Amino acid sequence: MKLHNTLTRKVEEFRPLSSTNTTVYTCGPTVYDFPHIxxxxxxxxxxxxxxxxxxxxxxxSWVMNITDVGHLVSDADDGQDKLDKAAKKTxxxxxxxxxYFTNDFIxxxxxxxxxxxxxxxxxxxxxxxxxxxxxxLEKNGFTYRISDGIYYDTxxxxxxxxxANLDIGNLKASTRITVNPEKRSPTDFALWKFSPTDIKRDxxxxxxxxxxxPGWHLECSAMSMKYLGDTIDIHSGGIDHIPIHHTNExxxxxxxxxxxxxxxxxxMNHILLNEEKISKSLSNGITLEDIEKKHMPVLSLRMLVLxxxxxxxxxxxxxxxxxxxxxxxxxQAMSDHRWQAISKDNFVNQELLRNYQxxxxxxxxxxxxxxxxxxxxxxxxxxxxxxxxxxKNHQHFIDFLDYIDxxxxxxxxxxxxxSVSHKKLINDREKSRLNKDWNAADKIRDELFxxxxxxxxxxxxxxxxxxxxxxxxxxxxxxx
RNA sequence: GGCGCUGUGGCGGAGUGGUAACGCGAAGGUCUGCAAAACCUUUUUUCGCCGGUUCAAUUCCGGUCGGCGCCUCCA
Numbered sequence: 001m002k003l004h005n006t007l008t009r010k011v012e013e014f015r016p017l018s019s020t021n022t023t024v025y026t027c028g029p030t031v032y033d034f035p036h037i038x039x040x041x042x043x044x045x046x047x048x049x050x051x052x053x054x055x056x057x058x059x060x061s062w063v064m065n066i067t068d069v070g071h072l073v074s075d076a077d078d079g080q081d082k083l084d085k086a087a088k089k090t091x092x093x094x095x096x097x098x099x100y101f102t103n104d105f106i107x108x109x110x111x112x113x114x115x116x117x118x119x120x121x122x123x124x125x126x127x128x129x130x131x132x133x134x135x136x137l138e139k140n141g142f143t144y145r146i147s148d149g150i151y152y153d154t155x156x157x158x159x160x161x162x163x164a165n166l167d168i169g170n171l172k173a174s175t176r177i178t179v180n181p182e183k184r185s186p187t188d189f190a191l192w193k194f195s196p197t198d199i200k201r202d203x204x205x206x207x208x209x210x211x212x213x214p215g216w217h218l219e220c221s222a223m224s225m226k227y228l229g230d231t232i233d234i235h236s237g238g239i240d241h242i243p244i245h246h247t248n249e250x251x252x253x254x255x256x257x258x259x260x261x262x263x264x265x266x267x268m269n270h271i272l273l274n275e276e277k278i279s280k281s282l283s284n285g286i287t288l289e290d291i292e293k294k295h296m297p298v299l300s301l302r303m304l305v306l307x308x309x310x311x312x313x314x315x316x317x318x319x320x321x322x323x324x325x326x327x328x329x330x331x332q333a334m335s336d337h338r339w340q341a342i343s344k345d346n347f348v349n350q351e352l353l354r355n356y357q358x359x360x361x362x363x364x365x366x367x368x369x370x371x372x373x374x375x376x377x378x379x380x381x382x383x384x385x386x387x388x389x390x391x392k393n394h395q396h397f398i399d400f401l402d403y404i405d406x407x408x409x410x411x412x413x414x415x416x417x418x419s420v421s422h423k424k425l426i427n428d429r430e431k432s433r434l435n436k437d438w439n440a441a442d443k444i445r446d447e448l449f450x451x452x453x454x455x456x457x458x459x460x461x462x463x464x465x466x467x468x469x470x471x472x473x474x475x476x477x478x479x480x
Numbered sequence: 481g482g483c484g485c486u487g488u489g490g491c492g493g494a495g496u497g498g499u500a501a502c503g504c505g506a507a508g509g510u511c512u513g514c515a516a517a518a519c520c521u522u523u524u525u526u527c528g529c530c531g532g533u534u535c536a537a538u539u540c541c542g543g544u545c546g547g548c549g550c551c552u553c554c555a
Binding site: 312 | 482501514517
């Protein structure tokens with residue numbers, strides 16, 4: 001398959017190092033608040049990437065970390081820990097906050113039908129590994145000590161900032177922050193921060209440098225190496241991580257191992273809300289709960305993600321989410337055909353479905369072109385709508401939908417059949433129609449409507465379908 | 481100031497050196513007991529602007545204007 005590699009800025013043919021397994025590390029959530037849809041966009045894109053890799057005839061070892069310590073709030077080196085800050089605000093401990101939002105995150109993953117990584121390690125469970133990594137860097141001569149911690153000396157690493165094209169000599173620190181004057185270079189970053197002497201932190205550990213906590217770039221390197229080895233196939237994350245976090249991960253890992261850290265870097269672009277970035281500081285984050293409040297299926301967010309390419313900057317509006325949910329609904333209606341293979345038309349047959357599946361696979365493997373995949377799926381839907389599914393193609397159709405569910409995670413096969421009594425009502429309606437008893441027929445149709453069963457009278461007979469979510473209370477307030 | 485992304489029809493959003501997928505919406509028509517669906521036509525002589533290369537550019541190159549991101553925790 002083809003993937004864009006940030007290291008070369010080109011779309012390259014991707015082959016895993018091992019012939020039997022692909023190793024993937026994705027930067028996970030920091031558990032100090034509810035994720036907003038921007039965060040979810042990236043997590044959904046990880047999911048699509050991994051689903052595609054799993055179709056690449058090879059098993060996948062996927063690690064996504066849970067950052068429950070170490071992210072600093074303002075200045076990268078002097079700020080307060082996010083979790084500590086959230087803890088102080090709510091009166092809970094940092095540990096309680098982390099647990100609460102970790103559970104919330106896992107709950108959200110389930111709602112969005114995200115695959116579960118093989119490992120979801122927590123940073124706080126891997127303090128020893130992080131300390132060991134610092135020791136290796138220390139031994140290799142990449143560290144120095146200043147008053148507030150142990151730092152990485154970026155000038156010692158030959159290709160520091162190469163992936164991000166950083167021009168080190170011309171790098172200026174922003175005027176908004178004050179760089180610790182003890183740092184040798186603005187790009188140097190903390191590996192171990194000492195606990196403040198006057199404040200007791202909820203999260204701190206002993207080390208031979210002194211009591212403190214690890215710098216936030218460290219955990220990804222340490223856990224990636226622990227679970228996946230020194231060199232992995234793919235490391236993915238948000239596009240914003242290129243210049244700092246991933247640049248530092250590379251510097252740390254490669255200085256410790258003397259091996260390439262990750263062969264491919266796949267970066268997910270951001271989504272814009274009202275033409276600006278979604279971020280905590282702008283307080284414009286929309287959560288999954290907000291979507292549920294508008295009576296829209298959460299999975300429509302997955303559909304919206306699929307509708308744009310992962311490398312382009314997508315736009316979120318409530319209108320576009322609503323349109324995505326309509327499209328999801330139409331695919332679900334297509335899926336309802338699997339309960340009613342009544343057509344005699346053999347147009348949608350095994351060969352046609354196989355051809356579609358092959359084309360879809362090609363688009364998916366072409367740098368994850370999910371918009372194209374959806375375009376093809378819409379073609380299938382059109383064919384199914386026009387021709388129906390013949391009984392002898394019933395299983396082929398289900399196999400096709402199963403493939404779509406595997407790669408897109410839209411849960412097209414998760415719905416259940418309608419009840420026997422509803423099917424009887426549909427038959428009764430047909431009888432009434434044949435007798436030209438339109439009043440009786442329409443009355444039955446109204447009853448079916450009220451049970452979220454809609455009827456299309458096709459040439460080969462009535463086809464029913466359902467609408468998604470809370471269709472009885474349409475989302476009238478969806479206005480941007 | 482540095483680095484990077486981007487500018488496509490009413491909206492969203494793919495894509496290609498030879499004349500624009502797909503979704504949603506809109507208009508007209510055929511069909512139909514009605515509704516829905518389906519089918520046909522329209523909704524762009526057109527891909528920010530100006531040059532260059534080419535038989536041919538939306539697609540390549542240069543310039544220019546605009547939007548956005550990162551450089552500070554962020555997906």
